[in-house]
Amino acid sequence: xxxxxxxxKNPALQWIERRLPIFSMMHGSxxxxxxxxxxxxxxxxxxxxxxxxxxQIITGIVLVMHYTPTTAEAFDSVEKIMRDVxxxxxxxYIHANGASMFFLAVYIHIFRGxxxxxxxxxxxxxxILGVIIFVLMMAAAFMGYVLPWGxxxxxxxxxxxxxxxxxxxxxxxxxxxxxxxxxxxxxxxxRFFALHYLLPFMIAGVVGLHIWALHHVGQGNPAGIDxxxxxxxxxxxxxxxxxxxxxxxxxxxxxxxxxxxxPNYLGxxxxxxxxxxxxxxxxxxxxxxxxxxxxxxxxIPNKLMGVVALFSxxxxxxxxxxxxxxxxRSARFRPLYKQFFWVLVAVCIGLGYLGAKPAxxxxxxxxxxxxxxxxxxxxxxxxxxxxxxxxxxxxKSISEPVLGKSGAASGIGARAPEKN
Amino acid sequence: xxxxxxxxxEHTRRDFLYIATASVGAVGAAAVVWPLINSMNPDxxxxxxxxxxxxxxxxxxxxxxxxxxxxKPVFISHRTKKEIESAQNVKLSExxxxxADSDRVKKGKDEWLxxxxxxxxxxxxxxxxxxxxxxxxxxxxxSVYDTSGRIxxxxxxxxxxxxxxxxxxxxxxxxx
Numbered sequence: 071x072x073x074x075x076x077x078x079k080n081p082a083l084q085w086i087e088r089r090l091p092i093f094s095m096m097h098g099s100x101x102x103x104x105x106x107x108x109x110x111x112x113x114x115x116x117x118x119x120x121x122x123x124x125x126q127i128i129t130g131i132v133l134v135m136h137y138t139p140t141t142a143e144a145f146d147s148v149e150k151i152m153r154d155v156x157x158x159x160x161x162x163y164i165h166a167n168g169a170s171m172f173f174l175a176v177y178i179h180i181f182r183g184x185x186x187x188x189x190x191x192x193x194x195x196x197x198i199l200g201v202i203i204f205v206l207m208m209a210a211a212f213m214g215y216v217l218p219w220g221x222x223x224x225x226x227x228x229x230x231x232x233x234x235x236x237x238x239x240x241x242x243x244x245x246x247x248x249x250x251x252x253x254x255x256x257x258x259x260x261r262f263f264a265l266h267y268l269l270p271f272m273i274a275g276v277v278g279l280h281i282w283a284l285h286h287v288g289q290g291n292p293a294g295i296d297x298x299x300x301x302x303x304x305x306x307x308x309x310x311x312x313x314x315x316x317x318x319x320x321x322x323x324x325x326x327x328x329x330x331x332x333p334n335y336l337g338x339x340x341x342x343x344x345x346x347x348x349x350x351x352x353x354x355x356x357x358x359x360x361x362x363x364x365x366x367x368x369x370i371p372n373k374l375m376g377v378v379a380l381f382s383x384x385x386x387x388x389x390x391x392x393x394x395x396x397x398x399r400s401a402r403f404r405p406l407y408k409q410f411f412w413v414l415v416a417v418c419i420g421l422g423y424l425g426a427k428p429a430x431x432x433x434x435x436x437x438x439x440x441x442x443x444x445x446x447x448x449x450x451x452x453x454x455x456x457x458x459x460x461x462x463x464x465x466k467s468i469s470e471p472v473l474g475k476s477g478a479a480s481g482i483g484a485r486a487p488e489k490n
Numbered sequence: 491x492x493x494x495x496x497x498x499x500e501h502t503r504r505d506f507l508y509i510a511t512a513s514v515g516a517v518g519a520a521a522v523v524w525p526l527i528n529s530m531n532p533d534x535x536x537x538x539x540x541x542x543x544x545x546x547x548x549x550x551x552x553x554x555x556x557x558x559x560x561x562k563p564v565f566i567s568h569r570t571k572k573e574i575e576s577a578q579n580v581k582l583s584e585x586x587x588x589x590a591d592s593d594r595v596k597k598g599k600d601e602w603l604x605x606x607x608x609x610x611x612x613x614x615x616x617x618x619x620x621x622x623x624x625x626x627x628x629x630x631x632x633s634v635y636d637t638s639g640r641i642x643x644x645x646x647x648x649x650x651x652x653x654x655x656x657x658x659x660x661x662x663x664x665x666x
Binding site: 225228229231232233235246247248249250251252253255257261347348349350351352353354368370371372373374376428429430 | 527530531532533536556558560561562563607608611612613614615616617628629630631632644645646647
């Protein structure tokens with residue numbers, strides 16, 4: 071993390087600081103840490119995501135105290151949480167809607183990165199760590215969704231674990247290893263429960279690396295140019311802390327709206343029917359945050375290729391730093407990329423819409439076109455665009471467009487209360 | 491220079507010790523990981539093959555029943571004459587997973603089709619008497635099976651599997 075020369079005033083804290091320099095590290099990372107002065111509200115979602123991870127872990131731990139991971143009792147124990155446990159309804163609704171809010175925030179965070187070129191040199195490792203967190207999040211969310219053992223839980227578990235049967239040769243053996251049997255059953259539920267408890271802590275670990283890498287290379291910014299002097303930055307506290315907290319409170323208003331007014335809006339009513347291994351619900355859909363990937367899976371008529379496309383759609387993000395050949399980071403100065411970015415946003419939303427529709431007729435054809443475009447964007451448009459696009463002139467520094475040349479000369483940036 | 495070159499390229503007993511230590515460590519790690527992974531495989535109670543006996547007498551012509559075998563649904567279809575004919579009169583070259591209807595039923599028991607009721611795409615349970623061929627239709631991703639349980643359309647690669655079973659009498663079977 072980032073160190074500073076900060077020394078605590080309290081003698082007891084000084085005693086600790088000499089043996090473990092934690093206070094100077096915290097001060098360097100979250101108080102005096104210099105952030106670009108032009109950050110906008112799209113940069114507040116990192117903090118929001120950290121908050122959501124804490125919310126999920128805390129509510130999750132309390133829910134586990136009341137939940138029973140057996141096929142006979144799982145469904146009933148969740149209903150018991152809803153009806154009998156004090157504030158159980160609140161904890162479960164926070165946890166279930168919290169997953170949706172987590173994904174809402176992470177998708178905004180990812181598209182922020184795409185728009186402002188946050189994955190470019192020197193932030194490649196920071197970006198890849200982010201992709202790893204995203205994959206772990208999807209695994210955690212999927213396994214968590216299985217635990218209530220409703221119809222959607224059971225059939226989601228069946229469909230997703232069956233993805234591995236597409237692997238030639240060893241597919242069946244791998245799937246039986248995942249199930250611990252010949253179908254999704256008690257052993258499957260029990261190990262999903264164990265992993266669902268483990269994954270958030272793995273996410274927390276990778277988040278630590280993500281923040282470490284962030285503080286090592288420094289934050290990106292909407293202008294996409296490097297910090298050149300102290301005039302380009304502000305101390306994290308109070309400026310970023312206040313801005314992050316304001317954004318967090320606005321986000322919590324939306325979160326609370328879901329929890330208190332429409333707690334089941336994002337769920338599926340079929341998951342209030344206990345799991346029945348002999349009957350598949352007529353129309354199964356994943357949670358909303360998996361719909362675009364589900365649409366890609368269904369768009370491809372071949373089983374193996376459908377599964378390959380599904381995983382490639384996520385994996386391609388990890389290669390983004392090398393697929394985008396443009397030297398300019400921010401879409402602000404890339405007139406063509408900016409348009410392709412919004413087309414990609416529309417395509418992803420379109421895929422999400424199609425993932426919720428039955429796989430028939432025109433829906434399948436449109437899903438195929440959008441799937442093709444999704445890969446075209448990353449594998450063809452981005453590499454080629456870097457060579458053909460003429461970017462707009464970049465500002466000389468972060469502070470120049472804000473303060474003007476005279477402002478910069480008079481040293482307004484020195485306003486920052488604490489400087490190290 | 492010459493001295494340092496010989497130092498870097500020469501294999502020393504220390505190199506051997508490094509390699510030997512790393513190898514023993516790797517073998518040890520693999521030996522520890524194996525039981526951890528293998529413990530996740532189906533355990534003895536799951537492996538103990540259970541068989542299911544089914545009385546076919548109450549199954550009317552044109553009816554499909556679902557029984558549970560090893561935790562999986564098994565469809566038993568009492569096929570009508572029309573269904574048998576439509577299953578038999580298909581060119582094998584038209585099928586994605588070619589297999590004659592006669593290979594999917596017991597000899598002289600054309601009216602009884604026994605298949606594992608799990609879509610070979612991603613494991614959903616298909617719906618009986620549905621779809622273009624009046625066999626099965628999978629609601630998850632639109633795979634269509636005929637009256638012999640063979641895949642005809644959609645993303646599933648294989649026919650519905652036929653489990654091991656035998657007729658214990660004229661009107662009873664034992665699956666498994």
